[in-house]
Amino acid sequence: GAGVSQTPSNKVTEKGKYVELRCDPISGHTALYWYRQSLGQGPEFLIYFQGTGAADDSGLPNDRFFAVRPEGSVSTLKIQRTERGDSAVYLCASSLMAGEQFFGPGTRLTVL
Amino acid sequence: GENVEQHPSTLSVQEGDSAVIKCTYSDSASNYFPWYKQELGKGPQLIIDIRSNVGEKKDQRIAVTLNKTAKHFSLHITETQPEDSAVYFCAATSPGYSSASKIIFGSGTRLSIRP
Numbered sequence: 001g002a003g004v005s006q007t008p009s010n011k012v013t014e015k016g017k018y019v020e021l022r023c024d025p026i027s028g029h030t031a032l033y034w035y036r037q038s039l040g041q042g043p044e045f046l047i048y049f050q051g052t053g054a055a056d057d058s059g060l061p062n063d064r065f066f067a068v069r070p071e072g073s074v075s076t077l078k079i080q081r082t083e084r085g086d087s088a089v090y091l092c093a094s095s096l097m098a099g100e101q102f103f104g105p106g107t108r109l110t111v112l
Numbered sequence: 113g114e115n116v117e118q119h120p121s122t123l124s125v126q127e128g129d130s131a132v133i134k135c136t137y138s139d140s141a142s143n144y145f146p147w148y149k150q151e152l153g154k155g156p157q158l159i160i161d162i163r164s165n166v167g168e169k170k171d172q173r174i175a176v177t178l179n180k181t182a183k184h185f186s187l188h189i190t191e192t193q194p195e196d197s198a199v200y201f202c203a204a205t206s207p208g209y210s211s212a213s214k215i216i217f218g219s220g221t222r223l224s225i226r227p
Contacts (some may be wrong), residue, residue, distance in 0.1 A: 004155070031212035042201050042217030043120075043156065056214055091155055098207035100146075101215060103155030 002026065004104035006092050011044040012110045013082055021107045025094030031055075032075050033101060034067055035091040043091050049075060082111045114139040116204050118218025126226050131189045133221045135202035138183065142204040145185050146180060146215070150199045159200075160187070189223075197225045 013019050025032050031050055035043035045059040049069040050102045057067075064082075069075040079086055089108050093101040117135040125131045137145075143164040148156035162169045162176045162185065169176050173192075178185045189196055199220045207213040 033212075033214065035215075040220070042116075042203075042219050043215075045214040045216065048212060048214055050212060056211070059114055059214065093155070095212055098212050100161075103148075103157070105153065105155050 002070075004092055004094055004102055006090075006104040007106050008107060009105065010108045010110075012112065014112050015082060017082050017111075019079050019082055019107070019109065021079075021090050021102060023075045023077070023092030023094075024094070025073060025075070026102055027095055028075075029094035029102075030072070031095045031097060031101075032069055033093040033095075035093065037089045037091055037106070039088075041087050046077070079082060079109075084111050085092070087111045114142055114204055114206075114216040116216050116218040118202050118221060120221060121219065122224070124224045124226060125192055127192055127194060129192055129224055130198070131192055133187045133200055133202065133223075135185050135187075135218050137184055137204040137216075139206070140180075142206050142216075144205050144207055146203050146205070147176060147187050148201045148203065148217075150201065150220075151177060156201060163204070165181070171197070182201045190226060192225050194225050194227060199223070200215070 033048040034046040037043045045055040052072045058091040064080045066078045091106045093103045095101045118135045149159045150156045172197040175188045202218040203215045205213045205215045
């Protein structure tokens with residue numbers, strides 16, 4: 001079946017601009033996670049949703065980052081006033097409750 | 113919070129030899145330890161996992177061991193093959209029976225298999 005999909009696969013933007021990254025989880029998965037992976041590092045947790053609500057947003061680095069999941073399926077990660085340090089691969093994962101997390105291919109964000 | 117240390121950062125082994133990657137964790141509340149393989153341009157993929165009530169688990173050429181007392185866990189790959197070349201991540205998490213939990217990843221090991 002279809003796995004986790006993320007769009008766009010690549011995003012190049014200029015410092016100060018606003019970006020939105022989209023995640024389509026596996027159908028029926030109740031939990032959805034966002035991670036950020038810098039070059040040569042392991043993924044770092046940002047936020048996860050159980051249904052429509054953010055169950056844990058402790059990994060969001062500052063208030064420029066925000067994520068929504070209004071209908072409990074698709075999620076959007078929003079970054080305001082982007083900075084060069086935001087450049088990374090943003091990974092989305094989904095799972096059934098406490099089960100295995102399945103990862104998407106990621107969105108590579110480059111802030112010039 | 114949880115901190116996961118992983119070593120070595122790079123590992124090169126001859127095809128057919130074994131590879132071992134070691135990790136430590138800090139939070140005794142962690143009870144689930146997945147290992148991920150990440151190939152270039154792809155997201156991490158779960159290859160094996162172990163729960164805190166088990167000391168060892170094996171799946172064909174891959175095995176994991178866990179020492180709860182020392183907070184150490186390791187990945188062992190035997191009879192390595194070229195397709196084993198990738199970046200491997202250890203991780204720790206503490207999911208409840210019906211609740212999800214964030215995963216804390218190690219920094220990764222780039223494994224290269226020499227033909």
